Amino acid sequence: GNSVTQMEGPVTLSEEAFLTINCTYTATGYPSLFWYVQYPGEGLQLLLKATKADDKGSNKGFEATYRKETTSFHLEKGSVQVSDSAVYFCALSNAGGTSYGKLTFGQGTILTVHP
């Protein structure tokens, strides 16, 4: 079946540091890949997505590239801010059938950014 593995957390950084959160996946077919973010007290929000190999998703300074050869979708940001403190979830969507849109999530990575 489908599965998503994220790097162990939590991650603590100083403001303006470089961020990488690793994500690898196992899936049949050609899944779409997503990063969702959950800010304190809020629901999950879509951060970015990529729908095919070598696609790069980007939003709010975050980027992730769909690497089929390494089955990875690592999240990066060049300079984090305190407001980026949140829980980040990597996810994939099933490749077909009646399960269109159903997401399989990783366990989440807590990011804390200090001033």
Next chain:
Amino acid sequence: DTGVSQDPRHKITKRGQNVTFRCDPISEHNRLYWYRQTLGQGPEFLTYFQNEAQLEKSRLLSDRFSAERPKGSFSTLEIQRTEQGDSAMYLCASSLETGRNSPLHFGNGTRLTVT
């Protein structure tokens, strides 16, 4: 677009009692999903509706769980004879059927505590 609304935000119940949660999706969204999230884990898929039809149920959804979406709009999730292991955040999400890449819009969740 008022977002996905879930009610109640918190529910504390005694073991053995029945509970019901409600989800109001974004009005034009025809897909609705229920997920469960426990502390330190990513959301786990429970069930999925397209309009009023329940198309998929996870093996996580025991016989004590039932979900409905009677008119293809709001949905309810009922847990009968609650157990302490049911304590979790129950998330609802909706999306518009435009293919598997449609992003899911999540509500803020209902936190269930079974004592």
